[in-house]
Amino acid sequence: MKKVGKGEVVVLLDEKWKRCIIHTDDEPRKIKGFGVVYPKKLVGLSYGEKTTLGTKQIWVLPPSAYDRWGSLKRKAQIILPKDAAQIIVNCSIVPGNIVVEGGIGSGSLTTILAQIVAPNGRVISYEKRRDFMDFAIKNLVNVGVADYVKVREQDITSGIDEREVDAVVLDIPDPWGAVEHSWKALKVGGSIASYSPLISQVEKTVNELKKYPFIEIKTIETLQREMVVSKYGTRPSFDMLGHTGYLTFARKVLKT
Ligand SMILES: C[S@@+](CC[C@H](N)C(=O)[O-])C[C@H]1O[C@@H](n2cnc3c(N)ncnc32)[C@H](O)[C@@H]1O
Known part of the structure; x- marks a missing residue:
């Protein structure tokens, strides 16, 4: 299973299909609809697995053209x-x-x-x-x-x-x-x-x-x-x- 690496660009997708692009090297920041995101904590997660972010369930995926x-x-x-x-x-x-x-x-x-x-x-x-x-x-x-x-x-x-x-x-x-x-x-x-x-x-x-x-x-x-x-x-x-x-x-x- 491919895991999120350092310096990668990923997309966070929630259950309502809201999405945002994250650079895993970035500093923590507040993202509308996602709360405070700690990009470095995404490193090591498996692509495609459902994970918890604050109160939300999200998927971490490699960004598609549509995600961008x-x-x-x-x-x-x-x-x-x-x-x-x-x-x-x-x-x-x-x-x-x-x-x-x-x-x-x-x-x-x-x-x-x-x-x-x-x-x-x-x-x-x-x-x-x-x-x-x-x-x-x-x-x-x-x-x-x-x-x-x-x-x-x-x-x-x-x-x-x-x-x-x-x-x-x-x-x-x-x-x-x-x-x-x-x-x-x-x-x-x-x-x-x-x-x-x-x-x-x-x-x-x-x-x-x-x-x-x-x-x-x-x-x-x-x-x-x-x-x-x-x-x-x-x-x-x-x-x-x-x-x-x-x-x-x-x-x-x-x-x-
Ligand atoms: C409706 S927006 C374009 C939206 C864009 N197609 C998109 O998908 O995000 C129109 C843009 O054209 C710019 N604009 C209007 N007249 C222009 C001109 N004569 N030359 C260059 N830009 C112009 C406006 O400043 C505005 O940013």
Whole structure:
């Protein structure tokens, strides 16, 4: 049975599936929902065994990509896995890719993308607000993906410095302002994705995309419904996230 070692990064998962990332070398600290955690005391525990932490029962596990995402602190509205999955597939983002992102927010999408492009690819994230940038960087360092991300304190609607990038992903209030820059930054065949909560934003973005050589322009919305399985039967959950955002995609060519 593999045991937790010194200097390892682990995830603590409670019975309500709340999780946090811990570096076993860290000093004791209070973690919301977990109380005071003594990271060094985790060394020697068996991965996967249930153990007591204060008044809680928890599992100690090696962190998965989802654990890293689920351990982030949140500040701005984040992109959820159901939408991130669509971005990854529709933009064909694979290991080794260079992906430009604007803006970083809490670093939620960044964390998912960084784990896809790692170890040789990079996410280059444009963020115009220093407070969000600092907050997101702390998050990225804590969950262990900072090595795969370069953060620029820059307004993405003023320009993108990179060229020949595989994808540009926009989660800003005025994505149409970055469409021309995205076309210039993308390699031929590369994709742009834009996430917007409002239809009016989608319309402005699509109209802007149509001014440049972009093809395969499409907008989708992803709805996700959880199923509850009990001894009495199976039904959809009463709770459903009504709306997150619309996703618009397009692909760069030289001429339409
Ligand atoms: C909704 S948040 C992004 C959330 C992020 N996608 C996530 O999953 O955590 C929007 C971010 O874009 C930043 N932003 C807005 N306009 C921008 C621009 N023109 N250039 C760069 N960043 C911008 C905001 O400061 C904010 O941090």
